[in-house]
Amino acid sequence: MKKFxxxxxxxxxxxxxxxxxxxxxxxxxxxxxxxxxxxxxxxESFGMSISAESGSRISFHVGVSYQHLIVPTIxxxxxxxxxxxxxxxxxxxxxxxxxxLEPDITINAHKINTNAMYLKLPLLLNYHFIxxxxxxxxxxxxxxxxxxIGGKMKIGGGKHNFFGDDRADxxxxxxxxxxxxxxxxxYIGIGYEPGLISILDGEGDSTMKxxxxxxxxxxxx
Numbered sequence: 318m319k320k321f322x323x324x325x326x327x328x329x330x331x332x333x334x335x336x337x338x339x340x341x342x343x344x345x346x347x348x349x350x351x352x353x354x355x356x357x358x359x360x361e362s363f364g365m366s367i368s369a370e371s372g373s374r375i376s377f378h379v380g381v382s383y384q385h386l387i388v389p390t391i392x393x394x395x396x397x398x399x400x401x402x403x404x405x406x407x408x409x410x411x412x413x414x415x416x417x418l419e420p421d422i423t424i425n426a427h428k429i430n431t432n433a434m435y436l437k438l439p440l441l442l443n444y445h446f447i448x449x450x451x452x453x454x455x456x457x458x459x460x461x462x463x464x465x466i467g468g469k470m471k472i473g474g475g476k477h478n479f480f481g482d483d484r485a486d487x488x489x490x491x492x493x494x495x496x497x498x499x500x501x502x503x504y505i506g507i508g509y510e511p512g513l514i515s516i517l518d519g520e521g522d523s524t525m526k527x528x529x530x531x532x533x534x535x536x537x538x
Contacts, residue, residue: 340392340445344384346504350533352376354404356431357512360523370528376403376432378531384443392445396457399438404527405431405468405479433468433479433527437461439493455497461510463489486518489527497533504535 356371380400387393408429441459448454465487468479480487491513497506512526 340386340389342386344382344394344537346382346384346535346537347380348382348398348400348504348533348535349379350377350531350535352378352402352404352529352531354406354527354529356406357526357528358523371406371408374405374407374430374432376405378402378437378533380437382535387442392447392453394443394445396441396443396459397439399436402435402437402463402531403432404435404529405433407431428473430471431468431479433485434466435463435489436466437463441493443497451499451501453499455499455506456495457497457508458494459492460513461491461493463491465489465516482518484518485516485525488514489516490514491527495531499537502537504533504537506533506535507531508533 353373353375355373358369358371378400380398380402382396382398384394384396387395406429439459439461441457443455443457446454446456465480465485468485470477470479477484479485489512491510493508493510495506495508497504508531510527510529510531512528515524515526517523517525
């Protein structure tokens with residue numbers, strides 16, 4: 318039994334060494350997919366914290382990814398890239414005001430459709446669980462930094478810039494967690510992106526944070 322155990326350990330060590338030598342050091346890929354985004358708003362009123370989430374908006378993202386092997390002996394990767402992504406929200410408001418737009422505008426039962434376009438830089442750790450010669454499962458976690466490059470807020474028949482003075486801040490920072498899978502060179506994945514900072518420009522007790530689910534497909538080179 319002892320001899321069998323030593324043989325098994327030796328075989329496993331050799332297998333792990335051979336497998337480690339086959340890990341790709343650098344993986345480049347292209348990604349595209351759908352977003353389901355919304356906004357989470359909160360405010361302090363009468364000593365209480367009030368929070369509400371808007372309706373979701375379906376949009377898209379597209380970009381490139383880069384993964385670099387951190388440890389030569391295990392498939393742990395640092396992932397980054399650059400993405401164009403659309404976020405925003407849809408909502409119907411009754412007898413409400415929109416301070417992000419103009420302080421003196423009051424609307425009555427109007428539908429709001431907001432799109433916010435960002436350039437996004439993720440910074441993630443992911444681990445490749447190897448299920449076969451061409452199949453991997455890749456859980457990931459980390460952060461993203463995004464900068465707003467444009468956006469519109471439609472209210473009824475009117476249209477306004479989403480970013481700008483006394484409106485939404487262009488800088489956004491959030492978390493990102495999810496899982497991906499590869500089948501040969503084809504990639505599919507799902508990620509959840511909660512905003513960590515308020516995108517409301519200016520001071521006050523109110524906050525507004527992005528929230529997004531991203532569904533991606535892609536190809537690794």
